[in-house]
Amino acid sequence: MLASCSPQTQSDQADGGEGAGSTGQPEHDAIVRTVCAPNCVGSCGINAYIKDDTIVKVEPADFPNEAYHRICLRGISNAMQRVYSPDRVKYPMRRVGERGSGEWEQISWDEAIDLIHENMQKNIDEYGPESNAFISMTGNYGVYSQVMSGLLAATYDGTQLTNFGIMGDNACNMGFLPILGVQQDASCWEDMMGSKTAILFGCNYAETNMQEMHFLFDAQEAGMTLVVVDPRFSRTAAKADWWIPIRPGTDAALVLGMMNHIVSIEAVDEAYIRTYTNGAFLVDTSTGALVRIDGDYAVWDEVEGVAVKVAAVPDDMKPAYPSVTVSGELPENTQVPESAALYGEFTVDADGGSVTAKPAFQLLVESLDEYTPEAASEICEVPAEDIIRLAEMYVNDTPARLHVSQGTNRYWNGHLPTRALCQLAAITGNIGKQHANINWAGGTLMRFLFSLGPSSLSPREGHGASALPGSQWYDLVAAQQPHPIKFLWTQNYGWGTQGPDRNKLINEVLPQLDFVVVSEQMMTPGAELADLVLPITSYYEEDFQVVPAWSSMYIQVRDRAISPQWEAKTDYEIAQMLAERFGILEETEWRLDAKEYARIHLFEENLAPEFSTMDFDELCEKKVLAANFSDNYVAFESMRFATPSGKIELYTESLVEFGEQLACFYEPLESNRKEKADTYPLTFMNCRTVYTTHSQHAPLAWIREVAPEPWLEISPEDAQERGIETGDVVEVLNDRGSYKVKALVTSEIKPGCVNQRQGWWPKDFVEGTHYSSLLHMELNPAQDAISETNYSPYDNLVEVRLA
Numbered sequence: 001m002l003a004s005c006s007p008q009t010q011s012d013q014a015d016g017g018e019g020a021g022s023t024g025q026p027e028h029d030a031i032v033r034t035v036c037a038p039n040c041v042g043s044c045g046i047n048a049y050i051k052d053d054t055i056v057k058v059e060p061a062d063f064p065n066e067a068y069h070r071i072c073l074r075g076i077s078n079a080m081q082r083v084y085s086p087d088r089v090k091y092p093m094r095r096v097g098e099r100g101s102g103e104w105e106q107i108s109w110d111e112a113i114d115l116i117h118e119n120m121q122k123n124i125d126e127y128g129p130e131s132n133a134f135i136s137m138t139g140n141y142g143v144y145s146q147v148m149s150g151l152l153a154a155t156y157d158g159t160q161l162t163n164f165g166i167m168g169d170n171a172c173n174m175g176f177l178p179i180l181g182v183q184q185d186a187s188c189w190e191d192m193m194g195s196k197t198a199i200l201f202g203c204n205y206a207e208t209n210m211q212e213m214h215f216l217f218d219a220q221e222a223g224m225t226l227v228v229v230d231p232r233f234s235r236t237a238a239k240a241d242w243w244i245p246i247r248p249g250t251d252a253a254l255v256l257g258m259m260n261h262i263v264s265i266e267a268v269d270e271a272y273i274r275t276y277t278n279g280a281f282l283v284d285t286s287t288g289a290l291v292r293i294d295g296d297y298a299v300w301d302e303v304e305g306v307a308v309k310v311a312a313v314p315d316d317m318k319p320a321y322p323s324v325t326v327s328g329e330l331p332e333n334t335q336v337p338e339s340a341a342l343y344g345e346f347t348v349d350a351d352g353g354s355v356t357a358k359p360a361f362q363l364l365v366e367s368l369d370e371y372t373p374e375a376a377s378e379i380c381e382v383p384a385e386d387i388i389r390l391a392e393m394y395v396n397d398t399p400a401r402l403h404v405s406q407g408t409n410r411y412w413n414g415h416l417p418t419r420a421l422c423q424l425a426a427i428t429g430n431i432g433k434q435h436a437n438i439n440w441a442g443g444t445l446m447r448f449l450f451s452l453g454p455s456s457l458s459p460r461e462g463h464g465a466s467a468l469p470g471s472q473w474y475d476l477v478a479a480q481q482p483h484p485i486k487f488l489w490t491q492n493y494g495w496g497t498q499g500p501d502r503n504k505l506i507n508e509v510l511p512q513l514d515f516v517v518v519s520e521q522m523m524t525p526g527a528e529l530a531d532l533v534l535p536i537t538s539y540y541e542e543d544f545q546v547v548p549a550w551s552s553m554y555i556q557v558r559d560r561a562i563s564p565q566w567e568a569k570t571d572y573e574i575a576q577m578l579a580e581r582f583g584i585l586e587e588t589e590w591r592l593d594a595k596e597y598a599r600i601h602l603f604e605e606n607l608a609p610e611f612s613t614m615d616f617d618e619l620c621e622k623k624v625l626a627a628n629f630s631d632n633y634v635a636f637e638s639m640r641f642a643t644p645s646g647k648i649e650l651y652t653e654s655l656v657e658f659g660e661q662l663a664c665f666y667e668p669l670e671s672n673r674k675e676k677a678d679t680y681p682l683t684f685m686n687c688r689t690v691y692t693t694h695s696q697h698a699p700l701a702w703i704r705e706v707a708p709e710p711w712l713e714i715s716p717e718d719a720q721e722r723g724i725e726t727g728d729v730v731e732v733l734n735d736r737g738s739y740k741v742k743a744l745v746t747s748e749i750k751p752g753c754v755n756q757r758q759g760w761w762p763k764d765f766v767e768g769t770h771y772s773s774l775l776h777m778e779l780n781p782a783q784d785a786i787s788e789t790n791y792s793p794y795d796n797l798v799e800v801r802l803a
């Protein structure tokens with residue numbers, strides 16, 4: 001039994017007792033503060049009213065900052081309907097028919113654990129421990145749920161499949177990483193109040209972050225102009241002051257066009273570029289490498305007429321993500337002189353001999369030559385005068401903030417718009433600035449997960465996981481390379497609908513796996529393809545969980561509100577049972593209960609002081625506590641960067657071989673201007689909706705009342721050309737597959753594009769088909785060089801015809 005973290009039953013003194021009577025509240029025995037946390041990024045605090053061990057009502061829980069006091073229909077439906085759904089996986093279920101046949105038998109937990117043990121041990125003996133693979137996704141923002149694949153793989157020397165790339169969230173990260181040294185960061189939402197301009201690229205917050213929309217509305221009421229760049233007239237675009245429809249996957253061209261104009265009107269911040277970026281660093285024009293003198297970088301001193309050395313910021317003076325803490329005054333030799341040239345060409349005596357060199361900023365300016373507003377307009381189909389107007393708004397109506405998110409993320413070239421936006425913010429002096437900045441993701445979630453060091457993620461001393469890129473898991477399993485993978489265990493992962501190329505998955509990948517285990521609450525399309533399905537607890541049944549947020553700087557803990565339904569267990573409990581079956585429980589950290597593990601390994605050993613200095617007992621008592629970041633957190637405020645130079649790297653020499661040393665534009669892989677468009681002319685998007693977080697809420701009755709069935713959005717022009725009217729069943733197809741769905745003809749989408757609102761299961765579509773069969777998983781070499789290719793589900797061409 002957990003002591004200080006046991007369910008905190010609020011007495012009913014405040015509302016006058018148990019009866020519905022005077023308070024209007026339903027009869028209840030207790031109110032338990034817990035957390036709703038699917039991958040909507042909200043992590044809303046929830047008060048669950050409990051009567052006879054049953055949830056009778058949920059409402060928003062108090063937050064230290066009342067701005068985070070919120071709830072939504074998805075969260076309410078989750079608590080009241082998903083928890084009690086007759087479709088819950090109630091018991092461990094073993095497949096008895098063909099895979100996918102739907103024939104199951106109920107077995108005991110002992111039998112289930114025996115099966116897992118038997119299969120893992122067989123693989124360890126025959127193929128080696130790395131043939132057992134694990135992947136966890138984001139269906140539950142609880143830390144244990146998200147890192148369970150790593151913990152299990154580490155315990156049994158197995159393979160952890162990373163999840164960032166295959167979930168489609170990695171392209172923006174790779175736009176950030178080369179230039180800013182971190183995968184993501186954003187100022188807190190409160191920082192929006194005070195902005196004069198906000199430009200959103202690929203951000204449909206009104207649907208996908210609706211819990212944060214009040215921050216935008218408040219800022220608009222205070223005078224902020226909201227601009228939304230999106231091929232769709234999204235709900236967010238409908239609330240904007242200016243909607244800019246753009247050709248899908250061409251945001252980088254628009255941003256580079258803005259930069260071209262900003263340079264031409266001399267609206268760049270040269271002092272900022274010189275001080276905080278590597279814009280003054282000299283580049284060898286023959287190789288693209290940064291010039292080195294005695295191993296240091298070099299800049300051209302215009303007063304002295306010579307090249308002078310600039311040292312990299314020492315590693316121990318850079319913030320070590322996930323921490324933002326920095327130490328010490330920067331040494332003099334890391335400072336760029338005020339007289340350093342940003343323009344020109346020079347002959348320099350460098351290491352290795354005399355070279356012709358230019359400042360990186362000069363090369364950046366030259367790279368913009370091909371992106372005049374007119375040229376950019378030709379690419380992105382935004383009028384040149386609008387590009388100019390947007391550029392001037394950005395530099396004149398300040399402070400001006402930039403936001404980027406999943407819309408731009410999910411193209412094969414999706415790292416480039418983010419990189420271009422970082423450059424735009426940098427050359428105008430906006431990074432690290434209050435009410436401005438470049439904003440992508442943020443909050444505590446990724447910081448917390450990345451701050452878990454080896455000791456936190458190694459429950460068994462002397463053992464560890466090997467990692468393989470999840471974005472390649474289809475190919476790696478299909479080819480059984482670089483080693484056999486025979487066993488796969490997934491947690492919190494709707495891979496049956498949320499991944500690419502369903503036909504390849506079923507025909508080439510799954511046949512290579514001897515045993516597939518899925519931990520799930522519902523018999524999802526992925527679970528249907530498993531050999532063993534384990535019933536997993538809902539948020540309300542977990543006994544202890546730590547829940548960070550992607551949208552705030554808080555950490556919460558989740559306590560058990562109701563008993564586990566049927567025979568559901570937590571990920572943590574299942575891991576303990578397996579350790580016991582392997583006979584290693586007492587020699588591993590799995591012997592600790594979830595709370596003690598958290599105290600020691602998630603907090604005390606946390607690599608980031610912002611988390612390790614939190615008072616764990618106070619957190620357990622209050623259930624919500626701000627992590628130790630500054631109030632009204634402004635990203636990059638320290639102006640220290642974990643890049644090789646320690647500065648904002650406008651120029652990235654490690655990407656010269658890909659021609660991406662500076663942000664640039666290239667067409668999406670399946671652009672509607674490529675040859676393939678002759679056969680499949682429409683860009684296929686599959687946007688998230690307000691109704692469901694991915695596939696999680698789609699089946700729930702209250703959600704079905706407002707979103708009863710899927711439809712394909714198609715413009716009147718494209719519909720007319722194909723003889724399609726609203727309500728017609730259409731076939732959407734390409735060379736990978738097809739599916740059937742009803743059409744919705746709407747002018748909310750730009751001609752040349754179609755959109756399938758996502759989250760639906762195969763049984764929701766005509767004839768049980770599914771759009772994931774259309775989607776590719778092509779690797780991008782530059783993205784792989786930075787970290788890992790991103791799944792790009794919007795970068796797919798299709799044709800649509802009457803079925």
Ligand code: SF4
Nearest residue numbers: 036040042044072075
């Ligand atoms: S689904 Fe998201 S926004 Fe809705 S209540 Fe849950 S955490 Fe909050």
